[in-house]
Amino acid sequence: MGDAAVRLLEVGRGEPLPGELRRRVDLLHYVEKVKPIVEDVRRRGYEAVREYTLRFDGVDVEDPRVPREVLEEAYAALPERLRWALRVAASALRRFHYSTRPPSETWVPGARLRLLPVRRVGAYAPGGAHPYPSTVLHTVIPARAAGAGRVVVATPPRRGGGDVPVSGLMLAAAYVAGADMVYAVGGAQAVAALAYGAGPVERVDKVVGPGNPYVQAAKLLVSGDVGVDMVAGPTELAVVADESAEAEAVALDMLAEAEHGPLSVAALFTGSRRLAEEVAALLEKRAVGGLGMLYVVVAADTGEALRLADEMAAEHLVLYLGGELREEALRGDLAAGVVAAGVPPALLDYAYGPSHVLPTGGAARWRGGLCVYDFLRPIAYVDDSLVGRELLEASIVLAEAEGFGFHAESLRHRLRRLEESGEAGEEGGGRDGV
Amino acid sequence: MGDAAVRLLEVGRGEPLPGELRRRVDLLHYVEKVKPIVEDVRRRGYEAVREYTLRFDGVDVEDPRVPREVLEEAYAALPERLRWALRVAASALRRFHYSTRPPSETWVPGARLRLLPVRRVGAYAPGGAHPYPSTVLHTVIPARAAGAGRVVVATPPRRGGGDVPVSGLMLAAAYVAGADMVYAVGGAQAVAALAYGAGPVERVDKVVGPGNPYVQAAKLLVSGDVGVDMVAGPTELAVVADESAEAEAVALDMLAEAEHGPLSVAALFTGSRRLAEEVAALLEKRAVGGLGMLYVVVAADTGEALRLADEMAAEHLVLYLGGELREEALRGDLAAGVVAAGVPPALLDYAYGPSHVLPTGGAARWRGGLCVYDFLRPIAYVDDSLVGRELLEASIVLAEAEGFGFHAESLRHRLRRLEESGEAGEEGGGRDGV
Numbered sequence: 001m002g003d004a005a006v007r008l009l010e011v012g013r014g015e016p017l018p019g020e021l022r023r024r025v026d027l028l029h030y031v032e033k034v035k036p037i038v039e040d041v042r043r044r045g046y047e048a049v050r051e052y053t054l055r056f057d058g059v060d061v062e063d064p065r066v067p068r069e070v071l072e073e074a075y076a077a078l079p080e081r082l083r084w085a086l087r088v089a090a091s092a093l094r095r096f097h098y099s100t101r102p103p104s105e106t107w108v109p110g111a112r113l114r115l116l117p118v119r120r121v122g123a124y125a126p127g128g129a130h131p132y133p134s135t136v137l138h139t140v141i142p143a144r145a146a147g148a149g150r151v152v153v154a155t156p157p158r159r160g161g162g163d164v165p166v167s168g169l170m171l172a173a174a175y176v177a178g179a180d181m182v183y184a185v186g187g188a189q190a191v192a193a194l195a196y197g198a199g200p201v202e203r204v205d206k207v208v209g210p211g212n213p214y215v216q217a218a219k220l221l222v223s224g225d226v227g228v229d230m231v232a233g234p235t236e237l238a239v240v241a242d243e244s245a246e247a248e249a250v251a252l253d254m255l256a257e258a259e260h261g262p263l264s265v266a267a268l269f270t271g272s273r274r275l276a277e278e279v280a281a282l283l284e285k286r287a288v289g290g291l292g293m294l295y296v297v298v299a300a301d302t303g304e305a306l307r308l309a310d311e312m313a314a315e316h317l318v319l320y321l322g323g324e325l326r327e328e329a330l331r332g333d334l335a336a337g338v339v340a341a342g343v344p345p346a347l348l349d350y351a352y353g354p355s356h357v358l359p360t361g362g363a364a365r366w367r368g369g370l371c372v373y374d375f376l377r378p379i380a381y382v383d384d385s386l387v388g389r390e391l392l393e394a395s396i397v398l399a400e401a402e403g404f405g406f407h408a409e410s411l412r413h414r415l416r417r418l419e420e421s422g423e424a425g426e427e428g429g430g431r432d433g434v
Numbered sequence: 435m436g437d438a439a440v441r442l443l444e445v446g447r448g449e450p451l452p453g454e455l456r457r458r459v460d461l462l463h464y465v466e467k468v469k470p471i472v473e474d475v476r477r478r479g480y481e482a483v484r485e486y487t488l489r490f491d492g493v494d495v496e497d498p499r500v501p502r503e504v505l506e507e508a509y510a511a512l513p514e515r516l517r518w519a520l521r522v523a524a525s526a527l528r529r530f531h532y533s534t535r536p537p538s539e540t541w542v543p544g545a546r547l548r549l550l551p552v553r554r555v556g557a558y559a560p561g562g563a564h565p566y567p568s569t570v571l572h573t574v575i576p577a578r579a580a581g582a583g584r585v586v587v588a589t590p591p592r593r594g595g596g597d598v599p600v601s602g603l604m605l606a607a608a609y610v611a612g613a614d615m616v617y618a619v620g621g622a623q624a625v626a627a628l629a630y631g632a633g634p635v636e637r638v639d640k641v642v643g644p645g646n647p648y649v650q651a652a653k654l655l656v657s658g659d660v661g662v663d664m665v666a667g668p669t670e671l672a673v674v675a676d677e678s679a680e681a682e683a684v685a686l687d688m689l690a691e692a693e694h695g696p697l698s699v700a701a702l703f704t705g706s707r708r709l710a711e712e713v714a715a716l717l718e719k720r721a722v723g724g725l726g727m728l729y730v731v732v733a734a735d736t737g738e739a740l741r742l743a744d745e746m747a748a749e750h751l752v753l754y755l756g757g758e759l760r761e762e763a764l765r766g767d768l769a770a771g772v773v774a775a776g777v778p779p780a781l782l783d784y785a786y787g788p789s790h791v792l793p794t795g796g797a798a799r800w801r802g803g804l805c806v807y808d809f810l811r812p813i814a815y816v817d818d819s820l821v822g823r824e825l826l827e828a829s830i831v832l833a834e835a836e837g838f839g840f841h842a843e844s845l846r847h848r849l850r851r852l853e854e855s856g857e858a859g860e861e862g863g864g865r866d867g868v
Contacts, residue, residue, distance in 0.1 A: 027658050028469065035462065081831055088828035096814070099542035108533035111787050116767050118800050130837040169835060205799040220657060224461050224650075224665040227800025231658040249851070252844035259840045330815055333550050342818035344848050346841035350829035352821075353545050354814035365639040366552050366661025368813035379802035380530070380788035381764055384776035387786075394522035395784035397515055401603060403564040406693045407780035410686035414778050417683070 006283045006294045008276065013300040017311040021267055021295060024361045025233040030217035034188035038221050041192035046199030052189040057127075059157040059165050059184075065200050066164055066171060066182040074164075074171035082169065086176045089351035090137055096353030097145035101372050110386035115376040117147035118227065120202070122194035123179070124209035125170065127156035127186055133173030138355040139209045139370065140177035146375030152204065153179045154194060156186020187211075188218035195222035208370060210357055229374050230367060233360040234263035234292070237345055238314035238336065240305045240329070241270050245320035247278035249344070253318060254279070254294055255286055256346045264292030267312065269305035273298055310335050313364040316345045335364045389415065389424040440717045440728045442710065447734040451745040455701055455729060458795045459667040464651035468622040472655050475626035480633025486623040491561075493591045493599050493618075499634050500598055500605060500616040508598075508605035516603065520610045523785035524571050530787030531579035535806050544820035549810040551581035552661065554636070556628035557613070558643035559604065561590035561620055567607030572789040573643045573804065574611035580809030586638065587613045588628060590620020621645075622652035629656035642804060644791055663808050664801060667794040668697035668726070671779055672748035672770065674739045674763070675704050679754035681712035683778070687752060688713070688728055689720055690780045698726030701746065703739035707732055744769050747798040750779045769798045823849065823858040 009018055040048045046064075054060050075083065105114040123139035126132055136153055143151045153174050157165035164171070165184045174182045183201050185193055190201075191211075197203030206227030207219060219228040237257035239250055254266035270276050280296045287294060299305040302325050309317055317336030319329055326341050337358030340348060349356045357370035392415045399407035418424040443452055474482045480498075488494050509517065539548040557573035560566055570587055577585045587608045591599035598605070599618045608616045617635050619627055624635075625645075631637030640661030641653060653662040671691035673684055688700035704710050714730045721728060733739040736759050743751055751770030753763050760775050771792030774782060783790045791804035826849045833841035852858040 024659060028473075028655065031465075039462075082835060085828040085831035085835075088824055089832060092820075092825060096542055096545060096547075100540045100547040100812075102536055102540075106534045106536075108530055108787070111530060113530075113534040113788075113805065116802075119767075130835075132836055134832055134836065216658075220654065221462065223654060223657065224667075224795070224797075225458060227797070233658075246851075249844070249847060252840065252847050256838065256840040256844045259838055330817070333553075336813070339813065339815045340818075341816070343816055343821060344844050346833060346838070346844045347821065347825060347829050347848075348816070349841065350832045351825045352816060353542070354547075354816065361658070363658075363661070364811070364813070366811065368550075368811045371547065371812050371814070373807065373812050377798070377800065377802045378534075378805050378807050379770070379773065379798070380805070381773045382775070382777055382782070382786060382788065383764070384774075386526075387777060387781065390522055391526060391781060391785045394519040395781050397519035398523060398568055398784045399780060401516060401519075401564075402566055402568065404690065404693055404780070406686065406689040407783065410683070410690045410778050410780045413683060413686050414781075417680075 006280055006287060006296065008280050008296045010298045011308060013304055017308050021265070021312050023233070023236065023265060025213060027213060027217045027220055027231060030213045031221060034214050034218045035221060037188045038192040038218055041189050041198055042196045046193070046201060049185055049189045049193050049198050049201065052187065053157060053185060056187055057156050058159050061157050061165060061184050063200055064184040066166060066184060068175070068180060070164060071171045071175035071179065071182065074168040075175040077168055078172045083172070086133065086137070086173055089134065090141060090176045092351045092353050093137055093141040093355070094145065097142045097372055101145060111380050111382040114379050114381055116379055117149065118206045118375045118377060119148065120150045120204040121148045121375060122204035122207045123151065123153045124190060124207060124211050124215060125153055125155045126211050127158060131167040131170045133169045134350050134356065135210060136170060136173035136179065137177045138357055140174065140179045142355050142370050142372055143375045144178045146372040148375050151179050152181040152183060154183045154185050154190040157184035188214045191215055191218035191222060195226040206375070208357065208374060229357065229370055230359055230363055232357070234265065235260045236264065236314040236360055237266040237316045237318065238309040238312050239268045239318045239320065240302065240309050241268060241275055241320035242302050242322055242325060243272045243275060244322035245275055247275055247282055250320060251279050251282035251286065253345050254283060255291070258292035258294055260292060262290060262292055265295070266292060267295040267297060269297045269299055269309050271299050271301040271305055306334065313362045315358045315360045315364070316340065316348065318343065318345055337364045337369050387414065387418070389418070440714055440721060440730065442714050442730045444732045445742060447738055451742050455699070455746050456796070457667070457670065457699060459647060461647060461651045461654055461665060464647045465655060468648050468652045469655060471622045472626040472652055475623050475632055476630045480627070480635060483619055483623045483627050483632050483635065486621065487591060487619060490621055491590050492593050495591050495599060495618050497634055498618040500600060500618060502609070502614060504598060505605045505609035505613065505616060508602040509609040511602055512606045517606070520567065520571070520607055523568065524575060524610045526785045526787050527571055527575040527789070528579065531576045531806055535579060545814050545816040548813050548815055550813055551583065552640045552809045552811060553583045554638040555582045555585045555809060556638035556641045557585065557587045558624060558641060558645050558649060559587055559589045560645050561592060565601040565604045567603045568784050568790065569644060570604060570607035570613070571611045572791055574608065574613045576789050576804050576806055577809045578612045580806040582809050585613050586615040586617060588617045588619050588624040591618035622648045625649055625652035625656060629660040640809070642791065642808060663791065663804055664793055664797055666791070668699065669694045670698065670748040670794055671700040671750045671752065672743040672746050673702045673752045673754065674736065674743050675702060675709055675754035676736050676756055676759060677706045677709060678756040679709055681709055681716055684754060685713050685716035685720065687779050688717060689725070692726035692728055694726060696724060696726055699729070700726060701729040701731060703731045703733055703743050705733050705735040705739055740768065747796045749792045749794045749798070750774065750782065752777065752779055771798045771803050821848065821852070823852070
């Protein structure tokens, strides 16, 4: 048995989700810490960025720009097996994201709702001990699919990287994903640089991607000045399984989730006590130190297991359910960043289609995973074809009720002009029409 | 001449937008102030809300709930002219928002991207000197159009309101819009109550709507724990007009915008010096104290005027342009919360179709106005039909490159199971297929 804690819980019918499965990260603490960094970068630009990079990453980066030619060289220098894997993953992501692009506009009387792409996107990809090329793919490709004009990647530089202080794998991923530029900048200073511009780092219109709590707190702080996707916390997996599930597959999925780090959470919800015990035993046997929390929750039945998983609103919800129950679950509305029937979450992390940048900490209650909609601005373009007596008069009544004299006057002026031209009744036919 | 400042500026070809037209509200200052309130409400619930309501609004509200029956009574008690105006405005909003609902899902190989409605929405409507029933319509109706299950309104209570400390007009607007409940709660404490729940105030999944900087800062602070629409600042209008425009209409639109308060901004961009001078003269004549800033900007030509307006990315962009220029502008990508050709902004504020809750301070670079998309969660539901050798093997390569052993093991386990069942090559045909 390993060091990791495996908790076996039982939840009766109608009882709420155990408190320990309601996770949230309190970012306010981190907001205090990153505020001076964000303000400093905003004031002093790249000079400040360079100082923080030296302090936090231990590298002095005079110019953080890695242009597309260098990305291509990095790709060419990679072993073919890695190049192939990046291409396969990128292709799976493109299939999903390009296929889910909505029509660029909807026409309605007097207006079009246009879905215009965000022009300049900055994708943050964490560095750390290992490079995360998959995150580059999973942020840049949805942005490109939406039609974003310029897509750049920011990632922390690493020590001893030579001329280009970013791993070749990251650069190659940026090449395959179609990024225009990589900046060797990380942390809160990267978010601030992308939000406000900082010398060689050009300002973007939206910053997306995962990162540690400092990065997330910085995103929260700048969110009035630049678009942000979401405040992402530690990764979470909920599995709902019935008797048809294979215990070993479930246990391996949970261990894969838990190896993201000690704050990650993997939970099995099941109505089957046999499955619960088998999975718990496998987890006990295989779990090692440094893993996240592992929960095995016995519910009254599969319906109850689904209810609890929905209440958790986890980042990933994986279903291992037999025929009818599976179909029913896929038709329902389940709160989760992604709902997957029979797909190992590790496959979703790399090469299935949807982005692995997903809402955590219950955020699936109000948003889904990163997708083309994150890079589209629904903007109403209206013409004056509906301007007529009825709408003008109703607006005058409301303007007066709200105490806005000039509003009412501007509307009366328009009404007068319409009457002069004989077009006032064109739409709606006045009050009697209601 | 009034007290308000009318500034006449001239911008040469290719020159940037004058700095004074780049507005932003620094919310960090307000974040400090509201943080204790948010934390207190989170900890002590409605007891804290009640204390802040007494302190800030001067009313002791034992139970803030105003249920739908009372909303209906308020509607019935309203003069018919106001009832009619609310109905007309609601009907115009419904026409736009129900017509712009996207299909509820997109099928792609192996997945569906489902647009599921946010279940519980809280709409904030400011109170202040005058009630703003229009804001109730402009927040609740898009939420209802998206299919939100429960939609509640929070608005500050007012002194001397008797049993129900909210104006009858606000309650009637909530009735017409189809809200389920009104809470007589305002300010940062209302945002915190909606985010975390507070006794009689039930927690929601997303908080939307305008409000003063305290309300906006509170939205920013809770944005990791509840969905928020945007951080809204003072209102802004950009008008781009050519010789075909009527100076009086333009001036009245600008005065209407400026009467929202001293922080609001209205700017005309035009290539016509004659129009600029006429509008400036009218503004000088009519402007009164307490208005916002009024700018008249002479650009080299209409194209340059549009470029400057795009750079401002104002909340409202109104075009008074002749035939060809107008059509060209409507086909382009203009950064603005709403783009309106020949529609008085006061009409957009009340009864044209799009919501008047729009991005300010340049936020139109990354989002549009409040619309059905704000209340839809695009969530990928995937099945295992694409699980095959190619995607699994590519993912194993990437998992190993990222140092995730259990990820690779869970994928290898699945590959083994597929091979046992003879289905491994079903999709993609393995590495040679790339």
